[in-house]
Structure formats: C-alpha cells, structure tokens
Amino acid sequence: MNLEKLKEIVRTVLPSVDVVIGYKKGLDALHPVPCFLTSPDEIDALVLNPACMHNLAAYLPSLKNRAAVVVKGCDSRTVVQLAQEGLIKRENVVVIGVPCQGAVSVRKVLSAIDHQPVIEASFENDTVVIKTKKGEARLALRDVAPDKCLACRYPTPVVADHLAGEEVEPKIDEKTAYQEIREFDARSLEERRAYWMAEFDRCIRCYACRNACPLCVCRESCIAETRDPHWMSQKATQNEKMMFHMIHAIHLAGRCTECGECERACPMGIPVARLKKKINMEMKELFGYEPGISMDDKPPMYTFKVEEEKIEEHKIR
Amino acid sequence: MIEQEYAYYSGCSLEGTASSYDRSIRLILKALGVTLREPDDWSCCGSTPAHAMDHLLAGALAARNLAIVERMETATLTTPCPACLSAFKKAHARATEDRAFKDEVNQLLDIPYEGGVKAKSTLQVIYEDVGLEAVASKVTTVLPDLKAACYYGCILSRPPRLAAFDDPENPISMDRLLAACGVEVCDFAFKTECCGAAFGVPKKEMVLRLTHKVLTMVEDCGANCVVVACPLCQQNLDLRQAQVNRAMGSSFSIPILYFSEVLGLAFGYTPEELGLDKHIVSTDALIRSRRSKEAEETVSTVKEKVKKSAAQGTAGKSGNAPGPEDTASATKEA
Amino acid sequence: MRVGVFICHCGNNIAGTVDVARAAEETAKLPHVVYSTHYMYTCSEPGQDEIKQAIKRENLDRVVVAACSPRMHELTFRRTVEKAGLNRYFFEMANIREHVSWIGEDKDLNTNKAIEAVRMAVEKVVRDKPLYSSSFKVNKRVLVIGAGVAGMQSALDCAEGGLDVVLVEKSPAIGGMMARLDKTFPTIDCSICILGPKMVDVAQHEKISLHAYSEIEEIKGYVGNYQVKVRKKTPYVDWAKCTGCGECMEKCPTKNAYDRFNFGVAPTRAINIPFPQAIPKKATIDAKFCRQIQKGKCGVCAKVCPAKAINFELQDQFVTEEVGAIIVASGYGLIDQELLPEYGGGRYPDVITGIQYERLLNASGPTSGHILRPSDKTEPKSIVFVSCAGSRDKSIGIPYCSNFCCMYIAKQAILTKDHIPDSQSFVFYMDIRAPGKGYDEFTRRAQEDYGVKYIRGRVSRIYPKGKKMIVQGADTLLGAKVEVEADLVVLATAATAAPGAAALAEKLHISYDTHGFYVESHPKLRPVETNTAGVYLAGAAQGPKDIPSSVGQGSAAAAKVLALFSRDMLESDPAIARVNQNACVGCLKCAKTCPFQAIKDEVLRGGKVVANVIETVCAGCGVCTSTCPCGAIQLQHFTDNQLLAEVNSLCLS
C-alpha cells in the first residue's frame, strides 16, 4: 500500500471519470470510511492503511456513470465477478489496485486492548500502534488480521488499470486456504448442527450481512422480505433465521468472492462467510471454478456440461 | 504395460505330468524379462473335486493360497493352469461379493484372506502384459512345418463374467501369439469344446468319446498338431490318445504341444531344454526342419514364407505327416 | 375463496383402498373448502355435470378433483370448469389413483395420503391466477422424417389432405426396409410390386418435396412453428444433372465397396444406384471406397458420365425448412452378427441374416433371385432358420421380442421350398408368435403344406464341418440335443432402434426407452403422439412392427397432423413465465439460462433494464424462476408461492 502513489494515480484518472471511490479518515485512524471524490482538492483527504476494510466495489452496481475505484486484492475479485455477471460494465470502471499485506480487524484490535477507547492509531510496516488512556499497545498485524486475510490467495488485485504499490506474493496455497472448512467438515454431524444452531440463534435478522454484500444485487426485492414470492415470515424463529442464511449462501453459490464484508458487518459476530466459503470449496472441486478470477468465466450455476466429469449419480445407500 | 514381477502358482499337475509346461513357461518368461516368484509352501487349489463337493471347502482351499500371495506384495498372481485359475477366480469373486461367505471361509483358514489378489492366466500375462511385439522380437527360429490348431479348453475364457479374458466363443490370444512366432494357425471350430479331462479316471468311456470328437475336428481343419494352454487338456489328448485310438478304432498320431513350448522353440530353445521328450506322441517330425532365421530377416517376412509354404499345400503337409516309426513307437508303448 | 372438492371412486380403483367418504368428510373441513363430495365416476358425463351444477349451486370459484393422474384427465376437467364459467386454470387435480390407491395396501394410510393430496391441491388452487391463452398462427407444412413405408404413408396422406410435406430420407433412395423385401406375409405378394407405386406417388406428388440422402441437423421452435435445419449429404454427383443411366456404375473400377442396400450379401461399386426401382434414381459415391477421393487418382466415372454430373468437390449443403408439425418414422435397425459369437459372429459366409436372405430371394437382388450360398455359390438343400437370434436375450441387453421374425421366417421357409423343391427347411423356435389376421394359419401352412420342420428349442452353436454348417440345437419337447447338417443358416437377427435414434430424439425433445425406441404419449390411448406437442410417431421407430401396423400408424399420425392443422390459429399454453418489472433487477441470469432463448432484455422508460419473456417461444419449464434470485420472474401456475404453499401444507402442519 502506497498512499503517495495512490494520490498520484487518482490525480491522473480523476479528469477521465465522474467519481473516484476511495477511503478517508473516519472517527479515528482505525475507522477509515469510503469517500467519493470528484475534484482534485479532495485528493489529499485520501487515506490508505490496513484499516481500510470496506469493499468499495460494492458501490459500483448502483453507479450509472464512469467511476474509478480503489480495490484491494479481495475487492478486485468483486469487480471481476460483477462484470462477469453483467452487473457492471468493465469499460465504465477504472480499477485502481492496491496490493495488500493484510488488513486489520477492528473487532480483534479492540478485544486485544480490551475495548479501551482509541485515542490514536498508527501503522508501522507490520504493526499497529494504538494509543489509549492506558498507554500504547503495539500489535502485530498478523495477530489482528481478519480471518479472510489469513486465508488470502490474492493479495495483489486480479485486475487493475493502475497499481498503487509493489505486487505481493500470496503467502498460502489453495489447500491451506480451505483448511478450516475441511477441519469443520471433519466434525460429527451433530457437532456441526449444534454449532450453527447456536450461531443462527444469535442472528437478529438485521440483514447487515446482506446489505454489505457486494453481490447481493436484489436489494429491496430480496426474497427474505418480499411477500410475492413469500419464502419466509418475519418471525424471529430458528427456522426463519436458518432459512435466511441458507438463502444468502445459496444465492451466492459460485459467486461469492470472499471479501468478508458480510462477516465484518454482522453485529452479532456470526461467521456467515464460512457458509459461502464451503460452497466455494465445492464449486472449485466440482467445476474447477473460482469466483471473480477471470473476466470470461461463466458462473457455474448458470451453465452446464452435458457430461459432468465430477458429478456421479448418487446411490440411495 | 508389462509388470515386472508376478506370483507364480504352477499347480500340482505342472509338478507331475505337465512338467514340460512348467519348464517352458519359466524359460520363455525369463527370456521376456518377467520375474516369477513362487508363493512359499503353496497347496492344491482344490480343483473340480472340491467345488463339486462343497463351495465352502473349495473356497477355503483356494483362499489359503490367495492369502499366502496376498502377503507377498506382488500385485498379480499368475498360473498356467486354467483349472487352478478358475478355482482362484471363483473363490475371489465369492469372497468379495458375499461378506458372509468370506467370513465362513476365513473361519476355516489359519491366515485370513482379505480379498486383494488379482489372478491372471500366464497366457493372459504374455498376451496382454508382455505383448505381441515383445514376443515377436524374441523369435530366432522358424517352425515351417507346424500347422497348429489352438485348443483353449473350456474354462480359460469362460464364463466371460469371471474369466474376463479373450472371447468366450472364439478366443484368439494363442492364435495371435503363434502367428507372431511365424507359425501357421488353422481355423479350428472346437477351440473351447470340453474334452472331459476332469473325468479322465472315473468316466473313461465318456472322456474318450469327447476327446475323439476334438481330435477328429483337429484333422478336419487341416492341422497337424494341437497347441494347448491347459495341463488337463494336454494330458487327455496326449496321454490318452492311444486309448482313444483303441476305443474308437481311430489312428490319430497328433502331437499335443503347450503354447509355451512352441514359443520356446521359436525363441531358440532345444526340445530337450523344453522337455519335449516327455511327450507321448512324438513331436520330432514336426520340428525336424526348424531352422534359425537369418539376422536381417524380419518376423513379417517369416510370416510370408510360412504363407507360401502353406500355399504349396499338400506338399508341405505330407512332408511333415507323422512317419510310420512315430506311430509305431506310440502304439508300442500303449 | 370458495373451493369445491370432488373425490372420485373410479369404480373400485380408488374406493377399493381409499375411504372416499371419510376423505370427503375430512377435506370439507379444510380452509377455503365450502363443498366436498365423492362420486362413482367423476370423469363420466353425469360426473362432470355434477361438478358444473355444484359450481353454480355453491357458487364455487375454485375446483379440486381427486381422481386419477392429471396426465390422464386434467384437460377433461379444465374444460368442465370452463363450461361452468370458471377460468380453466382455477382447477387442480389430486392424483389419488396412480399415486395412492394403486400402490398402497393399507386403507388408513391411503385415505390419509389422499386427504393430504387434496389439501395440497387446495393450497395450490387458491393461489391459481386466471390465465388466458393467446393464439398464434400455424405453419401448415409438415416434416416427415424417414421415407420407409410408414413415412411414405404419412407423407401421402398428409399431401392428399392438402398439406405441404417435407420428406427427409437418410439413405440415397426411399422405400426403407420394405423395398428390400422379396415377398410379404401372409399373402406372399411381391413387396416392391405393392411398394413401388407408392414410391412413385411420393416422387411425383406436387405437394411432397423430398430430401433424399439427407439428415436432420437441428430443430428449433415449437408446435406450429418449427425451423428445421436439414443436412443434404454430398453424393459427389450433381443430382440435377444425373440421369441415372448407370454408366458410371458399369465402369467404376472399385468392385469391393460395401453394398448397404443389399446388407453386404455381395459387393458393389464405389459409385452406385442402390437398386433398379430406386427413387430418386441417382448415383451416389461412397467416399470410403472411392479411389479418386481416397487416393486422388482414378476419376473414371467423371470421364464416362455423359451428363458430366460427377463433382468430387461437392460439399454437404444445408437447407432450413419451416414446418408446423413433425412425423418421426425413422424406422429400426438390426443387430450385428458380431453380437452372436456362438453362431460364428459373422465369420462364416454361409451363416447369414434374414434380411440378407431376402436379398438372395429377391429377383432384383445380387443373385437375381437364385438362392446361392455365399461361400461357393451352390444351391443349398438343407436350410436352417434360427429365430430369436439376439431377441429375448437378456445377456446381450435385448429382452424384448422383435415382433415380425416368426412370420418372415415362415415366409422365407415357404419361398425356399418354391425356389428349391428338393430342399428341406428347419426352423428353431422358442415360441411361434403369430397373432395377426391369417398369421397363425400361415405358419401352419409352412409346416403342413411345405414340410418345414419346426423344432422347439434354441440353437446353442453353429460351426463349419467340411462344406456343411453344423447347427447344434435342442428339441426341448423331446428333451434331447439335436444337430442339423446345414448348407445355409439364416439368423433372424434382433430388431433394434435405428442407428442414431437417440441423437434424433434429443434434437426433437422426445423421450426414448432404454433400447432407444421412441416413447408414445400413452401406450393405449395416444399411441402415435409424443409428449412434445406437434411431434408424432409412425412405424418401427416406436418399437418393432410389421408392415400393416406401420402403415396403420403412418396414416394415424397423418390424421393427427391434419386435425392439428384444421385450425388456422393454435392456442398457446398460458402457463409460461411472467416478469414482475418492479422486482426485476435486470441481472438477466434468467436470459442466460433459458433453454429456448425466450427471454430478452427490455429497457423501460427511465432506463431501467428488465427481463422480458417472448410468449410464443417460452415453453414453460421454469428454469428461469428457479434461477432468479429475487423471484421476479414467475412461471405461471407453478409459482414459488404455489409450490411453497404445497411444501408448507405438508411440512408445517
């Protein structure tokens, strides 16, 4: 991540677009917020640091005109996926990629400093420095990185018209990327069931996960809320909570780019991203498909092969 | 592809009447670069009498050997004897398809059989794993006088479900192997007709009639020898040929060779090395005019020559018709 | 809402194992249900009247009939409710016969199951929307695939009925199998003599356009409006110029080409006209055997052709035909002798198939009607016919009976005696199947008047001995093994689906059974229809058939098409996908997955992009509905809400 390089790039692209989507300072250095800049004198407000978590690509589908967007490796997959599904036009988007060493999870930081109010936060190459009344805490990025970063295989954006920084080599391979899923699969059916029942039970149906999801394009038409079709009631029962999460997961089958926004947005800290990751693992296994990697892929649920190499007829026993 | 090593189960007959089968097999496989490892302390497979008496007993007797082989870490078991082969295949199939049967069998055994042994006839190994080219490349000698009827016997390729080798009605593996050695092969209709060997002792009258039928067909198809892959067939057709003649008033004098012996001759081994002297109906006349093929001569040209000599027809035939002394010797012994 | 429920006894078919009275009683208590009754035969006229009256009397606005399968009577009852003034889609059927009374033995469980079936139907029916079918124009041209006797019959009947017919035949000449036969049972009249005139009619009828030596490449569209792409295979001869003089055939130096028409009884030339009466009488080059095409040197035919018709550069050509209906008469095939190794598997020249023997008997065949055995061209004196050569043989995957073998064997045996008076024929059979008119008498004549020896038993093995073929069989009536020394053996090889039958079915979207024969819409009541509207079946493509039944089906299929075309407009099925433009987010995943490209994007005023369904093209599969994430596109009559209601009625209660 290189802020100066970024500003430089933004300066050059700004004239050719209606808006540039980037990050600016929020209430503190730990909470940068998205900003939409349209004139050069806003450029200096730009920030870029491991706390820049938002997936800015999420704004693209709702934008009519030409925009430039700042994306980390994970976010860049969203751009590709959206374009793949025709939800945005690639040519309408200028992609400014920022290679990423891994972000910070505010939740992890706060628990590390047991929820002291943050006075000041700064970033040195691989540590976060937090000032609180109690004094200064130095946290290794690795320890406060969100789970998705620990399993990140695309630290460098997969598409970028401009790159703000040096390419970053992925630290892990495909196998380890899905390690946690495999481990979870290894548990007994009862354990898995108990786990999710407990998690879903905490769901308050606030839909934050859905709203944060850059690929949930239904917005007000989401079948979790419509009456026609009437898939579920608004009751906060276990049934309906589970049903909602199944809908979200299955609608993202072969589409989720694992940006982790759903999980970050969840006020109850439910690991909802795992559901999608499991399906992604199967998609890779079944169709060798990974969402948001190549512009000319076809999402596997919207196509087929007459002979499916990996799908065998199931026996009842 | 060729598997370097096999567990080799010769079977009881190859220690007795069929010793030349055993000898020739070992020689040619050595020449073809295949290692045979004899399972330690193998026992009789049980053969017909066992399964006639009881499937469980048959299963156990065969499985004892399979269990031994299983512990040899050689993927495949090969045996020259179709009777042993089918005993093994039957036992293996039953044990793998029917859990209860497997348990019952293992209750009879000292070392249990887990069900991991693949069995192939040695003919199949040579035909499929080693291959025709490899065989052809080893040929050093031409056998212009042979007009072979390939006799596969009843259970080498049947029932197809179990044997899973060659064609159940018109097998061709031996025909092809011999052709690869430049030997002329006749179209023989009784390739898989049963000769009754299993009843050689208790039901002589029956067996002699069946054997006579087979030998008659051999002459009808213009062959001057029978090439077999089964010790019981050989025993029956060779040892009992004189008995057949006596019982049916015929005067056959048809040498009965093992395919491995023919390959051995083509590879340049002497009749003595191969144990041809053990045959009852003499093979001398057949192989008298065999000659080593000149270095530059390729197998294909050999085939052409053979064809030509065939075209000359009767001349060639009368040339190697059994001389009177052969018949005499055969009958004298009888 | 006021739902009426009508539970049918179907005589004892339902009432036997379902307590219909209790069912009526229980279902009366269901929400929305204001009237519930049971009736002996609801589909009968009085049964339907009962429904109509009840609709008036109880002023019902929805109707549920619990009876047989909707595949059987849905249409019947839709008409009924329509006559009573309701929208025909305000009706649902609960299948309590095929899916309940006929498969379950426990009356309590059946009754409960029936009640739940009704409950589901009620939940669905109250969510039914009124649907109105729009009508569309019919293209009154018909495509007939296959110009065998069945296909020709269809083509002629349709043409006589005033329709334009497109007739597509795979091989260079029309006539199919029947053109190869010598005589026909049980009348022994000459096959080509009765077929020839039909062939000429087909060729000359101004309403029939024939594509010989052509195959179906692709089929698009729907009933009333099909677009069919036809591949005209290149004969390497310009048929416009070819006069069929046969000069080329005379001079062609390749004398060992395989003769498809004669099933290889004798070789033919690389360029040939299949048979004297061939229609069209044009020459075709078999590229596999042509020296010019294979080795690039020869071209004799081109030199000798007086019409200069030979053109080695000629490529396949494609034409697209627009038709409103399709009759499939693609015929049958025969198994290869290779499947019968115990009979020599084709290695013995004097073991031949029934159809090959027809060619030996046939005056225009390679032996000009003299029975000469292939090996040495001598007249056989002892001939053995083997029936069920591959038929009724599970071990090679053909468990069925080939239908016509018993009869043609009897015929061939009789003809053999006529050709060679001092010959003796034997027939090995398992059962003599002669159910047709005059058929059994015919097989008796073979035995009584022509001395054909019938032996009840299967043949196990055939092998050569000297000049003879030894047929090793059994006489099970005798309980003995029998052997016959034959000069010639004729195998009644099993009939199979025509080669490529499955591929064609997939182009037509019609079903085929495990053996590749096409599946009719109802085995008894809709024998020539398929489940695809506008596609009909004729002849042996549906299953082995003899000539009379094939011709019968040919006419039947034609009648169906004529009936279909008797109207200028067809009613479209309104149960198709409909888009809720407010909910649609314009991702167009539906358009990507629609098997019929029936969905296009539409830009609304204000620039919003939404999906738009082309009514006539939509076939109503509903893939779009299960694809759409926001449920904005709904398959009418099978909407999410309707299926959810059914699920809920089963699971939530």
Add this chain to the structure above:
Amino acid sequence: METIHLTSDTLNNFASEVSEATGQDMVRCYQCGNCTAGCPYTEFFDYPVSQIMRMIQTGQREKALSSKAIWLCATCETCSTRCPCEIDVADVMDGLRNIAYREKRFTEKDIRTFYEAFLTSLRNHGRIFELEIIARYNLKSGHLLTDADLGPKVMKQLHFLPKRIKGRENVARIVKRFMEKR
C-alpha cells in the same frame, strides 16, 4: 408315469432352496433349451440340463438330486456362457451336487470315489499326487486296471514321490474344520 401334483409348496420350496445355495434366480429360466443344446455331456445324461432346470422350477427335488446328470456335469461353463437369461447354469448344477453330497446321495459311485481319492491325497500331502489318486481310486472302485494300459512312458510321467508341503497339517486342518462345520 406318475402325475405330478403342483402346489405352491412343491413349486417354490426347492427353487428357493437352490437359489439360496447358488444365488441364481430359477424363475428367469424360460426353457429355451440352450443349455441342453450346448452341453457336451447331454448324450451321457439321464436328464438334459434344461429338464433339470425345469425340475427345480416345478419342485421335483427327489428326481433332480438323484439324477446322474448332476454328477456327470464337468462345469465346462458352456451353458453359463450362452444362457440368454444370464443364469449361471453350471453353478446351479454345482449347487445341486453340493446338496446331494451333504445328503449322501451318490448316484455316480465312481465319480464320488475319485473325488474322495483326490481329496485324501490333497489332505495327506497338501498337494495332489496323480499316481496315488489312480491307485486309491482303483482300490476303492474295484476297477483295478484303470489306466494300467497307459504304458511305462506315461507311468514315468505320473511321477515318483509325492511332494509333501510344510503346511500340509494346515491344509488338513482346513478339511477337518470343514467336516466339523457340515
């Protein structure tokens, strides 16, 4: 000839007993006679194979188990190979023989004697020893001269001393355990 009374018992019991023993489905047989036609032994049988199959279908237990045919069948597999109904007929014959064995119905004494001689040799040495078998057979069967005419050269072939294997007790144990089981 006696009248056979067909009852569901006679019709089913024996068939299911044989199915039990062999895993073959008797109902499949439609009596085409292919097995009889192909069998090299039909000429020596008292009943052709297809009729044995019919006996099973119609519950003629006595007749089937006391037939010579089940003993004369050499399991050459011709019938099994060609059966259009995919019945392993040879296995059925084997099954009948097994039942007959258990019930000590030996219609073909000599064959039984030969089998026993074979098994004895097997039990004694772990492998078989052709000459011994012939010797034993001749003694037991009383056909003292069987194969005496084979001549010296053959006799030489029929091989000197039996090869006794180390594990022969262990083979004997198999046979012993089996005898206890049955």
Add this chain to the structure above:
Amino acid sequence: MSVVEGKELRIVGFLCNWCSYGGADTAGVSRFKQPTDLRIIRVPCSGRVDPLFVVKALISGADGVLVSGCHPRDCHYSDGNFYARRRLEMLKRFLPFVGIDARRFHYTWVSASEGQRWQQTVTDFTSLIHELGPAPLLPQNKTLPKEARA
C-alpha cells in the same frame, strides 16, 4: 392432520411432469406396491426445482426430500435437468456443513417408462429415511438474545 404417528415419516418428492411423474404413474398402473410415506409435488421440470425448496422442506420438518427428473439428455425442455444436476449436487454437498444429513436428500433420474425403477427408488429411499428416523427438529420460536434487545 399430518403424518400418521409411528407409521409414516414425512417424505416430500418433487417430480418433473414429463418423466418421473409419468414413471410414478406407470408404477401405479402396473400396481407396483410402494410405501405410503411419499407426497408428490408435480413440477414441469426438475430445472424448476430451486434448491431452496428442498431447504425449505427440510427446515420445515420434512424427514426426507426426493427430487426426480428426466435422464440427462432426455429432458423435455432439453436442458432443464442439466441445471438441476449442478444445483442439486451443490446442495447435497452443502447440507451436511450446516448439520443436515445429506442422505435425507436424494436426487435421481427416472423416465416415464421406468415404473419398476420408480418403485425401487421410493422403496429404498423410504426405508433409508425410516432407518435414519425423524429429522431432528429445530428449536422453535426462540426469543431473541439479550444483546439484540439491548
């Protein structure tokens, strides 16, 4: 009234109209006896079966769900079952992740002529579901957790 207590379990089937529903009819016409548990929902094509219907049924208390369509290549709508195959396979692999026994959901292909195959399918699947027993119920109408109310 719902499942006959103790005797039946709740099995929901989604059958395509052209093949499997016809196959079930064929089985009926041939009087092939079957267990009575199965309730059949008729859909035009297996491609119409949104995986979420299966989920909905399983969450709402179905003990087993069976989806059956035309054999691949034999779809009345040419491609419907190809989509179904992918989506249902995805679902079958996903279900156990959230603790639902994948054996409770089976999808297969049965043509209109395969009455016997249909009987076999229903019989086997029903007996399997009876072996697995009633599906574990979800805790109903849970009150919201504290922190949510706060």
